[in-house]
Amino acid sequence: MAVSDWRKSVVYQIYPASFNDTTGDGTGDIQGVIEKLDYLKYLGVDYIWLTPVYESPMNDNGYDISNYYEVDARFGTKEDLKALIDAAHERGLKVMLDLAFNHTSTAHPWFLEARKSKDNPYRDYYIWQDGTYDAPPTNWESKFGGSAWSYDDDTNQYYLRLFDETQADLNWENEEVRNEIYDMINHWIDFGVDGFRFDVVNLLSKGEFKNADGPGKEFYTDGPRIHEYIHEMNRKTFGGKEIMTVGEMSSTTIDHCIKYTAPERGELNSVFNFHHLKVDYPGGEKWTDADYDFLLLKETLMEWQLGIHEGNGWNAIFWCNHDQPRVVSRFGKDDTEENRVRSAKMLAISLHGLQGTPYIYQGEEIGMTNPGFNRIDQYRDVESLNAYDILREKGYTYQQVMDILKKKSRDNARTPMQWDDSRHAGFTDGEPWIEVAENYPGINVEKAVADENSIFYTYKRLIEMRHEMEIFTAGGIRPMLMKDRHLFAYERTLDDETLLVISNYSDEHVAYPESVPPEGEVLISNYDDRAGELRPFETLMIYMN
The missing domain is CATH 3.90.400.10 (Oligo-1,6-glucosidase; Domain 2)
Known part of the structure; x- marks a missing residue:
């Protein structure tokens, strides 16, 4: 049964083009999502979020919408979408749609x-x-x-x-534009959807059109009328209804995100911010072959956890989405099967103990990795292809650019979902629109569900605990060991309950810190026993009452 309180809910993100193809045309479709609802119900999630399925030329994989009211034929029909919503509701699952209205397609x-x-x-x-x-x-x-x-x-x-x-x-200064968008949101509410993810929603209000010292973000990020617009949208559409909303926030601040999500302001339920996913952007530059900064990762996560909690706002917590590389390849280690499984479980446990609404991206729950593409013709993403051209013009060698794309391309997340070890990982009977990762025979849903020690069951248990234990939702948070170069640790506290999460982000053996109490019940871990040290990628979630 899905949880009625969205703060206790867990959302599963589906990128339909790469999820499950029922027609053999190589692109996933809405009927393919319906086919897999029982799997998602078994995993235990509450909401499914679909990236855009509206009519679109697909220059930016559906975020270039040419008709907000119709489903693109690649994915099926509007009747298919209604059937999906009904089938989800029958299973106690809720459905969120993705809306991009900072811009439209030029074909609109x-x-x-x-x-x-x-x-x-x-x-x-x-x-x-x-x-x-x-x-x-x-x-x-x-x-x-x-x-x-x-x-x-x-x-x-x-x-x-x-x-x-x-x-x-779009020109949000124009009241007619705003009313068109509100009418469209209300159409989908009436259609039966349970929530929305709003694409780059903090960019709607533009400031002055003047030259900038840098890229110009200060003129359109969290702009002068943004809170007015979002409050108006709330009032005219989803406000006061059982509709969950999450806003994708580009280059935002904690103060703004508190304003977007503090309940008394009547704007949004929650926000995505991406600061913790820029810790491998040296000097703010995405297109590099850099490793991530572990201390900066901890510092950023905790700064947002504390700030949003103290301001009575609400975070979306996540490692992965359709725009980010696979987390086990990024912050974990996928060089061996043991390291992949251990580090994927560690990343899951250390994230899901935080406050906020967890988002799981398709394949994350089985530890899917970056595909490791070696040729530019394997890539489909417009941002990656643009980056290739720009980097080559700057004098980077072909191999240097390939190494960067292997780490940073959005296509790392967009390869087909790996269902089983049959041809194309069971995703399609045809030729997939983008290649399947070659490791699918060993990493797939069928194998994961059959193994009670798999990454899948770590996610399943984490979801169950969030539903059952109030401390995940309402507990305060205290960062620990912030200067430690191997360990990420924090405490959650609620009344006389304490939840300690401690994770070794390295492949080394690390002494158990004296400042962390050894007692308590281990709720979940990625080792079968408890040692006097923290072994490679070891993670423990310990409960004390």
């Missing part, structure tokens, strides 16, 4: 009208500025590289597009 009817002339009624649905042919209105940079402006030859103006040139930013 609004934009097709807007670019016809400067006096078209839809012109003001987007953000247009004057410039010269070789000088955009500002020097802002796109999140995908290059200028954030694209020139329109027909009307001799630039339109803002913070992402791909086929993703034109």
